[in-house]
Amino acid sequence: MKKALEQKLGLVDMLEIKCPYCGDRSQNEFSYGGDATVKRPELNSEVNDLEWDSFVYYRDNPRGKHLELWHHISGCRQWFKVHRNTATHEIIQTLEMQEDL
Amino acid sequence: MAWRDPEPKKEYDAVIIGGGGHGLATAYYLAKNYGIKNVAILEKGWIGGGNIGRNTTILRSNYLHDANNLFYDHGMQMWKDLSQELNYNVMYSPRGILNLAHSDAQMNAYSRRGNSMRLNGIDASLIGREEVKKMIPFADFTENARFPIFGGLLQPIGGTARHDAVAWGYARAADDLGVDIIQHCEVNGFDIDDGKVSGVQTSRGNIKTKKVGLCVAGSTSILAEKLNMTLPIEAHVLQACVSEPVKPMLDGVVTFGAGHFYCSQSDKGEMVMGGDLDGYNSYAQRGNLPTIQHVLTEGVALFPNLSRLKVLRTWGGIMDMSMDGSPIIDRTHIDGVYLNCGWCYGGFKATPVSGLTFAHTIATNEPHKLSLPFKLDRFHTGHLLDEKGLGTKTWIS
Numbered sequence A: 001m002k003k004a005l006e007q008k009l010g011l012v013d014m015l016e017i018k019c020p021y022c023g024d025r026s027q028n029e030f031s032y033g034g035d036a037t038v039k040r041p042e043l044n045s046e047v048n049d050l051e052w053d054s055f056v057y058y059r060d061n062p063r064g065k066h067l068e069l070w071h072h073i074s075g076c077r078q079w080f081k082v083h084r085n086t087a088t089h090e091i092i093q094t095l096e097m098q099e100d101l
Numbered sequence B: 001m002a003w004r005d006p007e008p009k010k011e012y013d014a015v016i017i018g019g020g021g022h023g024l025a026t027a028y029y030l031a032k033n034y035g036i037k038n039v040a041i042l043e044k045g046w047i048g049g050g051n052i053g054r055n056t057t058i059l060r061s062n063y064l065h066d067a068n069n070l071f072y073d074h075g076m077q078m079w080k081d082l083s084q085e086l087n088y089n090v091m092y093s094p095r096g097i098l099n100l101a102h103s104d105a106q107m108n109a110y111s112r113r114g115n116s117m118r119l120n121g122i123d124a125s126l127i128g129r130e131e132v133k134k135m136i137p138f139a140d141f142t143e144n145a146r147f148p149i150f151g152g153l154l155q156p157i158g159g160t161a162r163h164d165a166v167a168w169g170y171a172r173a174a175d176d177l178g179v180d181i182i183q184h185c186e187v188n189g190f191d192i193d194d195g196k197v198s199g200v201q202t203s204r205g206n207i208k209t210k211k212v213g214l215c216v217a218g219s220t221s222i223l224a225e226k227l228n229m230t231l232p233i234e235a236h237v238l239q240a241c242v243s244e245p246v247k248p249m250l251d252g253v254v255t256f257g258a259g260h261f262y263c264s265q266s267d268k269g270e271m272v273m274g275g276d277l278d279g280y281n282s283y284a285q286r287g288n289l290p291t292i293q294h295v296l297t298e299g300v301a302l303f304p305n306l307s308r309l310k311v312l313r314t315w316g317g318i319m320d321m322s323m324d325g326s327p328i329i330d331r332t333h334i335d336g337v338y339l340n341c342g343w344c345y346g347g348f349k350a351t352p353v354s355g356l357t358f359a360h361t362i363a364t365n366e367p368h369k370l371s372l373p374f375k376l377d378r379f380h381t382g383h384l385l386d387e388k389g390l391g392t393k394t395w396i397s
């Protein structure tokens, strides 16, 4: 309870991330993979430059809730999604790669 | 007071959003060089409360690409006279910046970068281990150092300046020329008619204007969204820290080449240290301990005596990380709206030249020749300026 509140208020010294496979682990075990909502254009379809550039370079970059990729690199080495608040660092939920919010 | 505290007028010839270094400098040059004096700077907090007051004050122009070298070195020339120009001591100190190399490959890379600087008329020298030892004898020169020092690239006119003096100096000088500095005034929206801007909506009412310059650094995407723009930018937190003050030990700026750590000593004697971004999208002006620990571990690997010092304070600021690591200074698809952003963690040194070139863009509606390579459409034309070849993982850079 106290921990959850501290995390909500951004008072924690370190993120604690719940890997969907290993449970709560310290931030030190993970590496970041960026915005999880960016979609690569469909394979074998006509892609114009604008669509391609948007995929590669352009980001919504929200202040607030952000769905992002993390990699449990010093643990089970699985990629997964984290729903996190970029203004408070509160972690709302973690999901497996195939799951959606 | 060094500047007035005016009520916002109903209308201005130009409105600059953001009272950081770049906004203040832009307004100053608009008034001074282009005679546009009916200008307001709208700042949601207080001037100097953003990154301009949070950075580690390193000035340099030691780049590889011509565009970056020419732009930042023009800035370095401006620093030389800035105290006279503003009649405010910005404590510019060309104490030299030394990038350390820890392998032959890194020495080769630095020699290439140094040659590129010299081809652009910027003084640089590649120095060997023995010379480095004379400059920073307390670095780890032992046999078993984990990252032995091979030498380094020195830019003699690199150095530091007093960050908030830069904000205050530009503020006072702009105010003298008639610019209204309006604090505690947050811009929440824009009035756009027919693809043209006609005003801004603020927490202190609506203000009419035909020209708006965005200088909001880490908050750029938030305002861009209100203009229906998505940008090649991510917000990340960068931390720095200072130690307790000690007697003079380091007279220049030194960067560690085997990781990301840099250090200088303030006039008060504190060791000023920084390094990596925290590494995930963030709008919180604070980071957390793993990054500080990582950065300081590198610091101790370089300067073992740092291990005996206490950290006095740490803080963070929000970086507008662009997807190629270079800034954006440009018009936008909306007539009268101009964009200045993407400074990553290196925008302090650019404060004068950014203000100069952005003022030019706003006043003439044309890019300045120095900032021509920093146009937004480079992400579509492919003319990226990726200094380090890092690609779009902004959090790694």
Ligand SMILES: Cc1cc2nc3c(=O)[nH]c(=O)nc-3n(C[C@H](O)[C@H](O)[C@H](O)COP(=O)(O)OP(=O)(O)OC[C@H]3O[C@@H](n4cnc5c(N)ncnc54)[C@H](O)[C@@H]3O)c2cc1C
Pocket (backbone or CB within 6 Å): B017, B018, B019, B020, B021, B022, B023, B042, B043, B044, B045, B046, B047, B048, B049, B050, B051, B052, B053, B054, B055, B056, B057, B058, B059, B185, B186, B187, B188, B215, B216, B217, B218, B219, B223, B238, B239, B240, B274, B315, B316, B317, B318, B343, B344, B345, B346, B347, B348, B349, B350
């Ligand atoms: C820890 C750290 C170390 C750094 N070290 C260096 C260094 O050694 N060398 C270097 O060159 N650079 C360095 N930088 C980067 C440099 O500080 C920035 O690139 C630069 O200051 C950004 O420009 P600015 O000064 O205009 O930004 P800011 O000072 O952040 O100004 C932007 C202003 O916009 C205001 N604002 C935002 N939204 C709104 C709104 N809606 N309405 C009104 N106002 C708004 C903010 O309150 C803020 O005051 C460092 C940054 C940090 C955080």
Ligand SMILES: [Zn+2]
Pocket (backbone or CB within 6 Å): A019, A020, A021, A022, A023, A072, A075, A076, A077, A078
């Ligand atoms: Zn795991």
